[in-house]
Amino acid sequence: MQTRLIQTDTISQSVLEAGTGPLVLFIHGFPELGISWRAQVEALAEAGYHAVAPDMRGYGATDKPEAAADYSILHLVGDMVALVRALGRTQCVVVGHDWGAPVAWHCALLRPDMFRAVAGLSVPFQPRRPGGPPTPAMAAIAKRAGLGELYINQFQAPDAHAIFEADVAAGLRKGFYAYDGATPDARQSTGFIPAGQDFLSTVPEDATLPPWMSDAHFQEYVDAFAQGGFKGPIDWYRNLDRNWALTAFVQDQRILQPALFLVGERDPVRHYSGQHEAGLKDWLSGLRGSHVLAGSGHWLQQERPVEVNRLLLDFLAGL
Template sequence: MQTRRLKTDGLTQQILEAGTGPLVLLLHGFPELGLSWRAQVEALAAAGYHAVAPDMRGYGGTDKPGETADHTLLHLVGDMVDLVRALGESECVVVGHDWGAPVAWHCALLRPDMFRAVAGLSVPFQPRRPNGRPTETMAAMGRRAGLGDIYILRFQAADAHLAFDADPATALRKCFWSYDGATAPEHRATGLLPPGVSMLEAVPDHAALPPWLSPDHFADYVAAFTAGGFKGPLDWYRCLDRNWALTAFVQDARITVPALFLVGELDPVRRYAGAHEATLGDWLVDLRGRHVLTGAGHWLQQERPVEVNDYLLGFLRDL
């Protein structure tokens, strides 16, 4: 594997890559990096693919636009279109985890000519709904549950990233631990926060590194987020309502390319996005597989690299 930086039309992107052959893009989520896909880059390269995992816009070694409005889904899809072109290709398979999954789904939705197949991990495709802004829907969901706000609403505040920037190591450790499948159920995140309690305050201080996260691997995350900060990553969340406004033109559109979905049985995201798993077949016209990994949490490709690699390689072989 090697790391290099590529100048694309919109920005300079840092990528982790290995192998030669058909291109497969691997898109990370929050709070991760291209290195979150190391096990997949290695396995895909060994199987005859050119595996590329970029640091996404606002993360790691990739450029970090200062304006919140520069982090919409349309920017993120455009970044991947630019990256495919910069790599000298005209098509690829795109795979996304967490926030990378909505980007991957929309790559396939908006440019099926370039993104010939798509796999999403942890976050199912969520079609645009015509019933108002996403943050309004989330606020109503929290009120119905009677347990406070979903953490995404707290991220809308312009200063929400400052608590993460103040101690990146603690913030990352708490995020990884509270969404991991090995964490005790009473400490695993629900996504909902009591009034006046922040996401980081809701996680006990005794949070430890998950079993899959070595100190050296964790140090790479800490170094990247200490240098780059959390503003850009949280700006993705702050564009939720903007994304809704910008994507009216794809209302009711379906993804037509071959698709795969993987999710951890114990993934906390299923508490607030799980309903969309049941309707995947309505929106993914060529859904080739939908798999729940027993006992796994949110960090699917890092918690269960062997299983994820097997599913991805089987999906790719069948294309």
């Protein structure tokens, strides 16, 4: 594996890559980096693929535009199109986890000529709903249920990233712990924040690193976010309503390419993204597999690398 900077038509992107052959692009989520895909990059390179995992816009050594509006879904998909072109390719398979999953789904939705197949981890494809932008609807649902405020709504505040930057190591440690499959039920996050609290204050102070996370690997995250901050990554959340407005032209459009979905049985995101596995086939015409990984939490590709690699390689082999 090597890391290098690639200047594309949109931004300069830092990528982790290995192998030669058909291109497979891996898109990370929050609060992660391209290194979250190391096990997959290695396994796919050994199997005859060119595996590439960028630090996404706002993360790591990749460019970090200042304006929040520069983190829309169209910018994020555009970055991936530009990266594929910069790598000298016209087609690839795209795989996304967490926030990277909606980006991967939209890559397939918006550029089916380039993204010939798609896999999403942890976050299912969620079609654009015609009733209005998502954050007011999220707030209303949480209020009716008496659950406090969804952290996604808290992240809309212009200073929402400050709680993470106050103590980068503690913020990352708590985030990884709260969504990990090894964390007991009562200590996992539900995503809903009681009045007067925030995302980090709801996580126990004695939160530990997940069993799959070494001190050295964790330090890579701490160093990257200490240098780059959290504003860019949380700007992705601040574009949710803008994304809804920008994607009216794909209302009711389905993804036709071969598709795969993987989710951890104990992933807290399922509390608020919904357990949509049964309904995926209505929107993914080429769905070839939907798998719930027993005992796993949110950090699927790092918690269950052997199983994820096997499912991805089986999917790729069938294309």
